[in-house]
Amino acid sequence: MTRTCIVIGASHAAAQLTTSLRQEGWEGNILVIGDEPHLPYHRPPLSKAFLSGEKTAESLPIRPAAFYQKNDIQFRQGRVTAINRDQQTLTLVGGDGEKDGKSEQLSYDKLALCTGARVRKVELPGSDLNGIHYLRNMADAESITASVVDGRHAVIVGGGYIGLETAASLSQLGMRVTLLDRGPRLLGRVTASEVSEFYHRVHTEGGVRIHTNIAVSGFSGNGRVQKVICADGAEFPADLVVVGVGVLPNTELAEAAGLNVDNGIMVDEHCRTSDQNIVAAGDCANQFNSVYGCRIRLESVPNATEQARVAAASICAQNRTSEFLPWFWSDQYDLKLQIAGLSRGYDQLVIRGDRRTGRSFAAFYFREGRLIAADCVNRPQEFVLSKRIIAQNLAVQPDRFADESVPIRELLLADSPALASAGG
Template identity: 50%
Template structure:
């Protein structure tokens, strides 16, 4: 690779932190620049709603790479600046400080931002979203054993935050507008398990309750639900999903399809511009449809694909999606995507224990598996999905029949 070539990475996300040193390791000899609108080196986001929020990890402990790694790889990092436009014809990136940077290759790792809630009172003191480090730092002073928290949104971020705040001794209420938590992403049996677990830990979960207003004069006092009930609060945390950061790409004429559309080699419709992570949309050969994934693993996998592509070693993206969530003493691991399932098979005591597996079938095809405190079944479930062999639901439910024997038969 020509040492004069310049690669610029836009965004300080997980994908960016993986890609920058990976590029160097795989043979990129030119310059590498990472541009981020945050004031911190790229950091792990999952701990924001867990270890960092409760003070178990410091800022330095959640950095994905240490400053030394970037220095040794001769990677230039510019923090606190925003890319405002792209001149594709002249291959220039324009920044909000007036700088104009030439590039040979450009990579979007711009991630996603929180979806905002539009109800009265969202601007009161004590109302927060939890997506980045600044959010977590602002939330910390509002936590404590004598405080009450209301979380709007019963997805995994909301539940992880509920668990973290409960560990700090706070009174926690979760409001979910749909009939149950996790309704869009999990089977009812799995949702019921998490409802039971959170209630056992002292969290109040209220489904079918849409937040209509946040009350208070200067600071939050309560959240008023559509039922008319008011839920007292010293702090409100809103977690109702995220939106991919695609505006800059769209303005530059790149194709957008619920994310920056990339091919199997992470390339956009401009041969000199690639993308990785939460901001991207790609065709998944396993599920044979266009997907946008919000996961650390996808960010890592796509970063690897980008590094290979830029270094002239084309390897397609073929990874099976997988995710995880930590709540209390629970380790939830999810392999695959359950959309379109027709049957759910449970292995283990989902109603009385804290360990089980849920297998999502479409007829006899295994689409996905959710496991809680069952790492072995998670690994074997991943292999079963990739194997693609028809499975019998009765055999799958029978704990006397091992998953390994189903793989080997």
């Protein structure tokens, strides 16, 4: 009897998991269920190259339709409303039964949850006005692009990476951009103040007006947003608003099915959930990270890809494990920020390069003399080296990192012994 693996969510993780399933020898059926009318596509360009017009919808698919056809990977658009673990079935609405509202039951032998995350929405007066957008999928990006008019006012709510990337793109498209953040500085939860100051300068030079320590209390307009209103009484004209205040993992299906959930779907080192027939991967999954010695839910494409490979191996009884070093990137203007590791808990920061007037530097985060993270702006060599040092727990001398007369290759100690403990 032919076995079936169903993947819920047509995400980055789904694209890799289905590919890896075939590579691992899965000969049964593979069905991917997504709620968008698209094959899995690259999402990071949405706030950058796609929004700026450098990339089109046709250039975004992770793999072409012919690849999935060749590997007999099926796709259906619809929404899964329930999982019955005892009967190994799920309830699907939409898709073929969308017009009459009927649901259908699908059976699975193995199930993969690649449900990702959704934007955190604000519930403020006027938040339902036209012209207020969020950015998570292609439809969101297309809607924002349709509202771009040279010389008009755009307000970005939130000073995280999505907010900054969108601000850069809209500013380069000729809009008059204002960015509002309720925290004391940009990127306040993920970077050191020195990095925040750099991006504040760069965006100000790019024409973005930045206001920190300011809370949005509502929006006003006649059917369409015209102003953003703040708690201190300040008002900002707005023809277009983009809200970027974080995301929430899509765990409702898993929780309703009785799986272990805590800031994501809890998975083991093999990406298996508390049900041995169900795996999870990507932004929705919470997994122990051996590099930092704690559980982490990561929102990153590299992590989704790595977990998907491990999950596919688990489905095929290969029992591989993930020892993934978190890494991320962000493109803004002519700047490529590459981030290795997680900086929380650092006790020493070392800067290499000119962050005050230049556009290339690296910030190295140390804890008890051990490198735990690095933010590298237009510094690919430092990024590659940092990944190696953190992943292998190599011994270094922090002070040497600030001296640009010391070549990159000489930043490692001569013998580069691993430190005694790899705990986080």
